[in-house]
Amino acid sequence: MVKVFSPGSIGNVGPGFDVLGLAVAELGDTVSMEWGENETRVNITGRDADLIPTDPSENTVTLAAQAYLAREGFRRALDVHIERALPSSGGLGASAASSVAGAMAAAALLGKEDDHQGVVEAALTAETHVAGRHLDNIAPSVYGGLTLVQSVDPIRIHQVAVGCQPTLLLVTPNIKIKTKDSRSVLPEKLIQSDWVRQMANTCTLVNGFSRGDFDMIKHGLEDGYGERYRSPLIPGFDEAKDVCMELGALGFSISGAGPTCFAFFERRDDAEKAKEPLHHVFGDCTVFIGSIAAEGAKVL
C-alpha cells in the first residue's frame, strides 16, 4: 500500500488569471492506495466527503490513477481511501489535489513517484473530466511553491523562486458559487490598457516573490480582472478585504473562482487578529492560517 499527500492550492493568484498557482502547506488530500481484487473501490472521509462521487468513473482520484496506469500499459483494480481536508468547489483546487494524489499514488505503486511530468499529464486528464483543462491548480499541487503555467498545450510549467515566507490566511465562506456564474461574469475581451496593467501586476508579483520583496508583492497583488468581476458574487468581500488590509495584509483576493479568499501577511500575529472579525463578516465560514508549501505532493 502507498500513501500520498497532495496540497491544495490558490489558483489565479491575484492578477495571475489562469497563470499563477500557489501550494498551501499542510492542507490537502491524503490518498491511500493498493492493488484491488476484482473492481476498484473508493472510500472517502473528511471534509465534504458526502459530496464526492465514489463511482471510480466519476472520482478524480481513481480517474487520475487509472489514467497514469494506462500510460504505463496497466489496467488494474484499485482499493482507494481518500481523506479530504479541502472544501469541495471552494476555490482551493480540491479536485486538482485529488487528481494529483491519485496519479502520484498510482505512480508510486509502480515505483515511479518521481515521474512528475507523467503525474501532471494523468492529473490533467482527470481534471479535464470534472473541472476543465487547466493546470493552475495541478502545477502547484505537484511541484509546490509558486508555479507559472505558461501553456497547457504543450504543457509548460515553470517554478518561481519564493524568496520570502509570508503568512497565508484562507477564509472560506459557506456559500457555493456556480461555475457557470463565475465564468459568465468575466468579460470576453479587455482593452489594451487593462490587460497591460494586469500583465504588469502579474510580472510584479512574480518578481516580488522571486526577490523576496514584500512591498513588491503587495503592489503586484492588485487584480483588475478576477477579483473585480467576481467579488460581487461573494457577499462581504469588500468588508473582509478592509478588515485584512487594515491589519496590515499585503493583499486580499479570491482564490480560484472562490468563494475562498486569501490574504498574505508579513506577521502571523496580524493574520491571527483577522480571524474573529472575518467570522463576524462572513458568519458561517472556515478560517485557516498557514504558509506556502515548499514542496508538492509526496509519498508519505
Add this chain to the structure above:
Amino acid sequence: MVKVFSPGSIGNVGPGFDVLGLAVAELGDTVSMEWGENETRVNITGRDADLIPTDPSENTVTLAAQAYLAREGFRRALDVHIERALPSSGGLGASAASSVAGAMAAAALLGKEDDHQGVVEAALTAETHVAGRHLDNIAPSVYGGLTLVQSVDPIRIHQVAVGCQPTLLLVTPNIKIKTKDSRSVLPEKLIQSDWVRQMANTCTLVNGFSRGDFDMIKHGLEDGYGERYRSPLIPGFDEAKDVCMELGALGFSISGAGPTCFAFFERRDDAEKAKEPLHHVFGDCTVFIGSIAAEGAKVL
C-alpha cells in the same frame, strides 16, 4: 562641466508590451553640459544629428534638463553638446536616452546625480512632449538591466535580476515606420486566451531572466501582440527571424515600435554569424552586437 552617458534600450521586450525594457551596453547618448550665458545652446554630433532639433524647447535633452532644474527651483541657461549613437525613431529608445542624459546632467550640475527618481520624472516630462507618456525606455536607461514598469501614474518601476548574460544582436533596417502606423495596426481589444497567453509569456521571460535560464527565456520571448501585428511593417522580418533562429537565437523580435529588431544568443559566435545574412536580407541596415547593460546612465 559634466558629462553623462545614457544607454539606449529595447522597449516592449518580446511579449512585455509597455512593461519590459532592457538597457543596451555601450550604445547610447553622451551629453556634456555646463551653465550657459544668456540663452541655452545645443550642439549635436553623431548618428542622425541632422534630424534632431537644436531648439531648446524641442530638444529632449534640454527639455528634460530644464524640467529637472525647475523641480529644484532653478531656471538657468545651459550649454549642451550631444554625441548621439542611437538611430532616431529606430525603436532603441533614443529620445528616452536623450531625456535621461539631459535630466541626469542637470542633476549632476547640482551635485544630485543620484536622484534617480527625480531624473525619471524629469525625463518623463520631456519624453511625454515628443514620444508619449511611457517609461519602458526611460526606466532601463536610468537603472540599467531589465526593468519592469508596473505603472506610470503613480510611477512604479521594479528591477528584474538578470541571472545570465546572453549576447544581444540589434539590427536596424534603413526604413522609417510612422508612429501612427505602428500604433494603428495594434488591435484595441484582446480576447481572454490571447492576453492570458501574453501575460504568461511575459512572466516566463521575467522568471527566465531572474533564474538565468536560457530555455525559459527562449519560451518567454514568444510575442503574440507587438510582433504579430507590427512585423508586416518591416519587410524581411520573417526571413531575418529565420536566419537568427537557425543560428541558435533564443528569440528574435521587434524593439519598441521598430524598425530595429533584436535577438538574444547564448554564444557570441552565433550572433557574429548572423551579420552577413542579415545584411543580405535587409540590404541597407546597421547590425550591432553587444550585451545587456549592467548599469544605467552615469556621470563619466
